[in-house]
Structures are given as C-alpha cells and as structure tokens.
Amino acid sequence: MDNFQLLPLLIAVPLGAAFIIPLAGRLRDEAAEAIALLVGVALVVFAAATIAAPASVYRMGKWPPPFGIVIVGDALSSLMLLLIAVLSLCVIIYALGYMKRFTARPKFYTLLMLMITGMNGVVLTGDIFNLYVFLEIAAISSYALVAFGTEDQELEAAFKYLVLSGVASSFILLGIALLYSKTGTLNMAHLAKLISGAPADRVVQFVMALFIAGFGLKAAMVPFHAWLPDAHPSAPAPISAMLSGLLIKALGVYAIIRIFNGIFTVSGTLSTILITMGLLSMVVGVLLAVGQWDFKRLLAYHSISQMGYVVLGIGLGTPLGLAGAIFHMVNHGVFKSLLFLCSGSVERSTGTRNLKELGGLWHRMPVTSTTCSIASLSISGVPPFNGFWSKLLIIVAAVQAASTLGNVAYVIAGITIFVSFMTLVSFVKVQKYVIFGKLPEKLAAVKEAPVRMCVSLVVLAALCVGLGVFSQVALRKLVVPARDAALDKTAYIERVLPESESQTVMLGKQ
Amino acid sequence: MVLYVLTMAIFLAGLYATMAKKNIMKIVIGMLIMDYAVNLMLVLIGYRRDGLPPIMTSPDEPASAFVDPLPQALIVTSIVIGLAMTALMAALCVRLYQRYGTFDTLHMRKLKG
Numbered sequence: 043m044d045n046f047q048l049l050p051l052l053i054a055v056p057l058g059a060a061f062i063i064p065l066a067g068r069l070r071d072e073a074a075e076a077i078a079l080l081v082g083v084a085l086v087v088f089a090a091a092t093i094a095a096p097a098s099v100y101r102m103g104k105w106p107p108p109f110g111i112v113i114v115g116d117a118l119s120s121l122m123l124l125l126i127a128v129l130s131l132c133v134i135i136y137a138l139g140y141m142k143r144f145t146a147r148p149k150f151y152t153l154l155m156l157m158i159t160g161m162n163g164v165v166l167t168g169d170i171f172n173l174y175v176f177l178e179i180a181a182i183s184s185y186a187l188v189a190f191g192t193e194d195q196e197l198e199a200a201f202k203y204l205v206l207s208g209v210a211s212s213f214i215l216l217g218i219a220l221l222y223s224k225t226g227t228l229n230m231a232h233l234a235k236l237i238s239g240a241p242a243d244r245v246v247q248f249v250m251a252l253f254i255a256g257f258g259l260k261a262a263m264v265p266f267h268a269w270l271p272d273a274h275p276s277a278p279a280p281i282s283a284m285l286s287g288l289l290i291k292a293l294g295v296y297a298i299i300r301i302f303n304g305i306f307t308v309s310g311t312l313s314t315i316l317i318t319m320g321l322l323s324m325v326v327g328v329l330l331a332v333g334q335w336d337f338k339r340l341l342a343y344h345s346i347s348q349m350g351y352v353v354l355g356i357g358l359g360t361p362l363g364l365a366g367a368i369f370h371m372v373n374h375g376v377f378k379s380l381l382f383l384c385s386g387s388v389e390r391s392t393g394t395r396n397l398k399e400l401g402g403l404w405h406r407m408p409v410t411s412t413t414c415s416i417a418s419l420s421i422s423g424v425p426p427f428n429g430f431w432s433k434l435l436i437i438v439a440a441v442q443a444a445s446t447l448g449n450v451a452y453v454i455a456g457i458t459i460f461v462s463f464m465t466l467v468s469f470v471k472v473q474k475y476v477i478f479g480k481l482p483e484k485l486a487a488v489k490e491a492p493v494r495m496c497v498s499l500v501v502l503a504a505l506c507v508g509l510g511v512f513s514q515v516a517l518r519k520l521v522v523p524a525r526d527a528a529l530d531k532t533a534y535i536e537r538v539l540p541e542s543e544s545q546t547v548m549l550g551k552q
Numbered sequence: 553m554v555l556y557v558l559t560m561a562i563f564l565a566g567l568y569a570t571m572a573k574k575n576i577m578k579i580v581i582g583m584l585i586m587d588y589a590v591n592l593m594l595v596l597i598g599y600r601r602d603g604l605p606p607i608m609t610s611p612d613e614p615a616s617a618f619v620d621p622l623p624q625a626l627i628v629t630s631i632v633i634g635l636a637m638t639a640l641m642a643a644l645c646v647r648l649y650q651r652y653g654t655f656d657t658l659h660m661r662k663l664k665g
Contacts (some may be wrong), residue, residue: 068627148582155616171629172624175629175633178633178636178637181639182633182636182640185640185644186640189644189647192647194651194652194660197644197647197648197651198648199662200643201576201641201644201648204637204640204641204644205570205579205583208570208637208641209567209570209583209586210584210585212563212567212583212587212590215590215630216563216590216593219590219593219594219597219623219626222597222623222626223597228622461585470598
C-alpha cells in the first residue's frame with residue numbers, strides 16, 4: 043500500500059470504529075468486541091508499516107502547507123504510533139476478559155477507540171491547533187473512562203481530573219492563540235522557521251511558560267501532579283494501563299519533545315526549568331510511592347517519578363539525554379502498563395488492592411506473579427531488563443552534562459541513582475506483600491486470571507525482556523532515528539515546506 | 553491593548569474561580585469563563601479596526617481590508633470542544649449530587665489523597 047494513504051488511516055480507522063462499535067453493540071456485545079480487536083490488530087500492522095518507511099507528509103484536502111492541515115510522519119511519530127498500537131492491542135485483549143463484570147461494554151470500546159484516535163492524531167499532526175483538537179478528543183474520552191465505573195470514588199476522581207486537565211487545555215489554547223497573533227501561522231514547521239530566526243521576545247517567553255504549565259499538567263509533572271494518583275487508580279485496570287502507559291506520554295511528553303525541540307530550542311532557562319521539574323517529580327513521586335498501601339495508587343505515584351526521568355532527559359538538552367528520554371518513555375509504557383494490568387488481575391481474583399490483605403499469590407497465580415516480578419525488576423532498573431538501559435543512558439547523559447552545568451551535573455546523576463534505588467525498595471515491598479509471604483486464609487481459593495488476560499501479560503513481559511536483551515538493536519533501529527528526527531529542525535521544515543514551493547508561501551499577519 | 557488586558561483579567565477571574573471555589577457548580581462556571589476568555593482573545597487577534605467581512609467581491613480589494621477569518625474558524629472548533637466538556641462536567645455534577653447530596657467539595661472526601 044502506498045505510504046501516503048497510510049498515515050490518515052491511523053486516525054480514520056479508530057475514529058470510524060468508534061462510530062460503528064455502538065451500532066454493532068446494539069446487536070451483540072461480542073460484535074463490538076470483535077470490531078475493537080480487529081482495529082487493534084490493524085493499527086499494529088499500519089504502525090509497523092510506517093516504521094519501515096517513516097518519512098512522509100500527507101496534505102489534508104490537498105491544500106499546500108502552511109494553509110492546510112498536514113499530517114507528518116517521521117521516525118519519532120512512527121515509534122510513538124507503534125507503542126500506542128502495541129499497548130492498545132494488549133489492553134483490548136486484556137479487556138475482553140477483564141470487562142466481563144461491567145455493563146455497557148460497547149460504550150467502553152467506543153471511548154477507548156476515541157482515545158486511540160486522539161493520541162494517534164496528536165502524534166501525527168503537523169498543525170498546532172489540530173494538535174489541540176486531538177488532545178481534547180483523547181482527554182475528554184479519558185475523563186469519561188475514568189468515571190466508567192460510576193462509583194463515588196471514580197466520579198470524584200474524574201471530576202478532579204477533568205477540572206485540572208481542563209485548566210491545562212485552556213492554557214495550551216491561550217498559548218496557541220498568542221503564538222498565532224505573533225507569527226500569523228499555525229503550521230508547526232512554519233512556526234519553527236519564523237521563531238528560530240527571530241530573537242526570543244516576551245510573547246514567545248510567555249507562550250513557553252503557558253506550554254510548560256499546560257503540557258506539564260497533562261504529563262503530571264510535580265507541581266501539577268495532584269490529579270494523577272486519584273485518576274489513574276480509579277479507572278478500570280485496562281484504562282489505568284492506557285492512561286499511565288500512553289496518555290501522559292502522548293499528550294504530555296511527546297508534545298513537550300515535539301514543541302520544545304521542534305519549534306523552540308531547549309537551552310538556558312528552559313533547560314533549567316525542565317531539569318528542575320524532572321528532578322522534583324522523580325524525588326517527590328518516589329517518596330510518596332514508598333508509603334502507599336494501595337497497589338494501584340503506588341503504581342500511579344511511580345508514574346510521576348518515572349516521567350520525571352523522561353523530562354530530565356529532555357531538559358539536559360544533549361542528544362544522549364534525549365535518546366535516553368525517548369527510550370525510557372517507550373520502556374515505561376511497556377512495564378507500567380504491565381504492572382497496572384497485573385494489579386487488575388490481582389484485584390479481579392482477590393477483590394482487594396490493599397497490599398496488607400494480599401500475599402503468597404505465587405502459588406495460586408503463577409502467570410500474574412511472574413510477569414509482575416519481571417515488570418518490577420524492569421521499573422527498578424535491574425539489568426538486563428529494559429528499564430536498566432534507559433536509566434543508564436539518562437545517568438550517563440547527566441554526568442556528561444558536567445561540561446556545561448558544572449558540578450551540579452554530578453548532583454543530578456546522584457539524585458537519579460538514589461531515586462532508582464528508592465524505586466527498587468518500593469517494588470521489593472510489592473513483591474514481599476503480594477507475591478511472596480504467606481497466603482491469607484481468605485484467599486486460599488484464588489484462581490489465576492482467564493487465558494485472555496494472561497496472554498497480554500505474557501506479551502508485555504516478553505517485550506520487557508526483549509527490549510532489555512536486545513536493547514542495542516532497539517536503540518539503533520528505533521530510538522536513535524526518533525531522536526534525530528526530533529532534533530533535526532531543518533529537515534522537518536524542509537520536508538513540510540519544500541524550498542521549491544516557498545514562493546507561494548506569502549504569509550505573515552499583514 | 554486595554555482590550556487584551558481586560559480579556560486576560562477575565563481569564564484570571566475564571567482561573568481563580570476554578571481553583572479557589574468549593575462548590576462544584578462554581579468550579580464549572582469558572583472553567584466556562586476561562587473558555588470564553590480564550591475565545592474572546594482569539595476574536596481580538598483576528599479583529600482589525602474598520603475591517604470588512606472576509607468575503608472578496610472584487611479581485612482588486614487588498615487583503616488588509618478584511619478581518620482575519622482564521623481565528624473565527626478556530627473559535628467555532630473551540631466552542632464545540634467546550635460544549636462537549638460542559639456536557640460531561642454537568643453530567644458528572646449530577647451524578648456526584650446523587651451520590652453525596654451536596655455540591656460542596658469539602659464533603660466529597662472518599663479519595664485518600
């Protein structure tokens with residue numbers, strides 16, 4: 043298939059499925075599930091195809107940029123698309139088993155499809171207002187999914203999440219409006235061209251501040267993190283996995299990489315702010331996590347902490363740091379989804395998420411226990427699992443930054459290692475209270491989760507091991523091209539706005 | 553310039569209501585005010601004094617005679633998104649009221665954090 047038609051399909055197919063699923067669901071719930079599964083498989087195939095030939099630009103309605111909306115595929119987008127597609131497929135397979143006890147299952151898959159549409163759109167679009175629209179599609183469907191169980195806690199968490207995330211959206215839209223008034227364009231490549239030429243002025247600085255607050259809220263960085271530990275544990279387990287594994291990355295971190303590297307430049311004050319936010323998130327997140335006794339809440343705090351690593355890597359502003367950040371983003375997506383799915387299996391079988399009431403599940407639930415151990419080792423950064431390599435890259439990048447930052451760089455590296463150690467402590471606790479120890483009498487009859495749920499657990503655990511053992515291959519084939527695509531501003535501009543057509547580009551406000 | 557400052561003041565008023573109020577209906581109203589302030593800002597960006605509606609009737613009219621039509625298209629999109637948000641927020645408020653019998657956030661404390 044021609045690659046030109048492939049990129050819009052990644053947005054159109056889940057969007058179309060979101061409209062067909064409720065209709066199919068009127069006939070039978072199974073029809074809705076079958077369509078969702080089919081779309082999940084199709085998205086993995088499409089995303090794998092874009093990895094093979096990443097660089098392409100699709101002009102919606104044949105309007106030449108910067109007038110029309112463009113869909114831009116590059117190595118970074120392709121990597122994110124593949125991550126979204128693979129994790130979504132695992133989550134859909136898991137949900138086939140897990141969501142059995144919920145009513146209105148077709149509505150669940152509809153919202154899930156809309157969320158995938160929004161995330162694919164954010165990753166692919168080359169137009170900053172279009173990015174906002176897709177961001178809202180993903181965010182609004184995620185509010186509804188957090189409230190899906192409609193119990194007291196879930197409604198409360200959804201409202202809190204909606205208010206804080208809505209404020210972030212307003213900030214982002216205000217930033218986009220000011221950027222438009224400054225440059226007179228919404229096309230991201232054209233914005234990059236106009237802004238990188240001009241000296242940084244007050245408007246651009248204000249826009250950057252709005253974007254840091256807005257996308258920082260979406261990515262749950264520490265001064266803005268309050269919604270995450272409520273929203274992520276309250277959702278059904280497959281949605282927790284989607285929110286922690288994908289949504290904070292696609293809406294928050296990917297947008298930060300794309301906008302701050304693509305349009306602005308990460309250096310000076312911006313770099314300091316990102317490093318500070320990253321370090322704060324790492325330390326505060328992990329310290330709050332250690333004291334938690336609710337399984338999913340503990341995992342949610344670790345999401346804050348691990349996203350801190352990613353933002354720190356971006357903030358260092360070095361190529362190695364960015365490579366580490368992108369690799370850690372992918373790895374965190376895999377092992378955090380796996381952990382949330384494991385917690386879902388445990389909760390479904392035992393009926394509790396309280397660590398104190400669990401124990402000895404090793405004997406009763408071998409698949410869940412094994413995969414949960416693999417994910418715990420990965421997130422703690424134990425070699426040879428995937429988390430080790432990406433954390434190592436970020437630590438090495440921090441030490442190398444000593445040439446520009448001076449001795450502060452060693453402090454940063456030290457804090458990074460300390461946080462990694464605290465993560466290990468916290469997951470040793472999870473292992474001790476959930477998997478090993480004595481089986482409480484109440485749980486003597488616990489059964490392993492159904493096969494469909496175990497399949498996605500095993501696939502994700504295999505990915506954890508695979509990305510660790512073959513980390514060099516993954517880095518060379520996926521991460522480094524993505525890093526280069528994110529850093530190479532001129533190539534991005536040239537691809538979206540070819541020089542030969544620049545005579546037709548008569549823009550600017552007046 | 554005064555208009556921009558006033559719009560920013562409306563935005564900040566909405567932000568204050570969203571962050572400081574304890575009644576969830578007032579929080580929703582605060583978010584709507586913020587939404588409208590951003591839309592107003594978009595109108596202002598496209599506005600040009602004595603500008604004509606952006607419909608070209610003869611080819612020799614200069615483009616600078618018209619107001620900028622693009623922000624108006626953005627506002628329509630933004631209003632639709634705002635509608636979806638408002639509907640969802642209202643639905644959540646109704647469900648929360650059914651559960652707790654109050655709109656006061658101080659009495660909604662089942663979450664640990």
